[in-house]
Amino acid sequence: MRYLKQFIGGLVVAALVAAGSVGSALAADKFIIVQSTTSTQNSGLFDYMLPKFTEKTGIEVRVVAVGTGQALKNARNGDGDVLFVHAKPAEEKFVAEGFGVKRQDVMFNDFVIVGPAADPAKVGGMKDAPAALKMIASAAAPFASRGDDSGTHKKEKALWKAAGVDTSAASGSWYRETGSGMGATLNAAVGMGAYALTDRATWISFKNKANFKIQVEGDKVLFNQYGVILVNPAKHPKVKQAEGQAFIDWVTGPEGQATINSYMLNGQQLFFANAN
Numbered sequence: 451m452r453y454l455k456q457f458i459g460g461l462v463v464a465a466l467v468a469a470g471s472v473g474s475a476l477a478a479d480k481f482i483i484v485q486s487t488t489s490t491q492n493s494g495l496f497d498y499m500l501p502k503f504t505e506k507t508g509i510e511v512r513v514v515a516v517g518t519g520q521a522l523k524n525a526r527n528g529d530g531d532v533l534f535v536h537a538k539p540a541e542e543k544f545v546a547e548g549f550g551v552k553r554q555d556v557m558f559n560d561f562v563i564v565g566p567a568a569d570p571a572k573v574g575g576m577k578d579a580p581a582a583l584k585m586i587a588s589a590a591a592p593f594a595s596r597g598d599d600s601g602t603h604k605k606e607k608a609l610w611k612a613a614g615v616d617t618s619a620a621s622g623s624w625y626r627e628t629g630s631g632m633g634a635t636l637n638a639a640v641g642m643g644a645y646a647l648t649d650r651a652t653w654i655s656f657k658n659k660a661n662f663k664i665q666v667e668g669d670k671v672l673f674n675q676y677g678v679i680l681v682n683p684a685k686h687p688k689v690k691q692a693e694g695q696a697f698i699d700w701v702t703g704p705e706g707q708a709t710i711n712s713y714m715l716n717g718q719q720l721f722f723a724n725a726n
Contacts, residue, residue, distance in 0.1 A: 481510035482693045485522075485530035487601055488631045490676070491515035493651035493720050498713050503700050509693050517600025517631065525549060525679075528686030531694035533679040534701075536649075537601040541677045550679035554702050557710050557721040558675045561605055563666035564636070564653060565591075565645035573645075579669040580613035587615045590624040592644030596635045597627025601674075606647045609671065649674055651720040676721070678702065701725075 490496050491513055500511045514524065518535040525533050526549050533550065535541060544550045563573070563582060571589040573582040586593055595617070596603040610617050617625045626644065628635045632652045639646040640660045648656075653664065678698050683689040700706045702725035710723040 480508055480693065481512055482531040482690050482697055483512050483514060483529070484532045484534050484697070485514050485516070485524045486534040487518045487521060487536050487676075488515045488633070489536070489602075489649045489652045490534060492631075492633055493655045494715065495651070495710070495713055495721060499701075499706070499709050502709055503697060503706070506700065506705070507696055509696060511697065517596070517598045517603065519599030519601075519604070525681050528681070528688060531681055531690045532697055533681065534676065535601060536674055536676045537604050538675055538677060540601075540604065541679060545679060549682055549685055551682050553677050553679045554698065554725060556676045556678045556701055556725055557707075557723045558673060559650050559721050560667070560674050561602065561647055561672040562650050562653060562664045563645055563647055564639070564662050565665040566643045567661040567663060568643075569665060570643075571645065574665045576666045577668040579609050579666055579672055582666040583609055584613040584615060586645055587613070587617075587620070587624075590620075592624050592626060592639075592642050593617075594635050594639035594642060594644040594646045595625065595627045596632065597629050598631070600631075602632060602647060602649060605672075605674070609647070612671070654715050654718055654720055675724075 496513055504510055514521070514530065516524070518537045518540065521533060521535050522540055522544055524530055525544070533541070541553050545553050563579065571586040571591040573585050576582045595606060621627060626642065628638050632648055633656065635646060636648060636656050637658055640658055640662055645665070678701060680691065680694045680698055681689045683691045707723035707725055710721050711719065713720055
């Protein structure tokens with residue numbers, strides 16, 4: 451009888467362990483993959499914001515932080531549940547082609563042109579970004595470009611076009627493409643004494659500024675809008691639609707928007723919520 455009780459007890463323990471393992475597996479499976487631009491990660495926003503969402507919903511968010519162009523490419527391949535990027539025309543095309551369900555505004559900040567204190571192109575204090583870039587080109591002053599089809603690179607190319615400057619002819623001379631993310635490109639710019647276009651949030655959080663400072667800011671064309679999109683489960687059935695939509699609803703809702711607005715660094719607000 452004693453052995454029978456031990457046997458039954460063992461079965462009960464095994465069943466409880468198995469149930470716990472299943473529960474853990476289910477809990478571990480409650481996550482989404484967000485394909486995102488680097489600025490949301492490098493600025494510290496996600497480290498600040500995502501734990502609040504997870505605490506509220508129990509859904510873990512795993513971020514793939516790459517340039518917007520790469521994030522869009524990854525999402526087209528079904529490698530992710532949600533897009534969080536900043537290149538509105540490309541985002542709208544993504545949705546129009548059926549890869550995304552709907553695009554929603556989330557927040558904004560702006561781009562700035564940074565450069566060495568010596569300011570060899572004499573653009574410091576200018577508010578006309580294309581005119582400033584034209585002066586940089588005329589002076590053949592070094593300029594570090596991401597060159598990676600990110601949202602920042604897309605904006606930079608549009609600004610050069612508006613300035614009437616063809617940078618392809620200058621590639622490798624004063625115009626230097628890093629093919630890297632924003633942080634690495636800023637490091638390269640500081641090392642070369644080169645100007646660079648960056649989003650303000652990354653610049654505020656960037657620690658290797660040396661004698662660099664913001665030289666050009668305040669032009670309305672430097673506006674930087676971020677959007678969020680659920681990857682279309684009709685295209686990619688593995689998309690976690692319910693969990694992905696829960697994240698979108700939270701980040702565009704009152705709690706998520708208030709969280710974005712409350713994120714500060716060095717006494718400065720990095721992003722401004724504008725979903726509504």
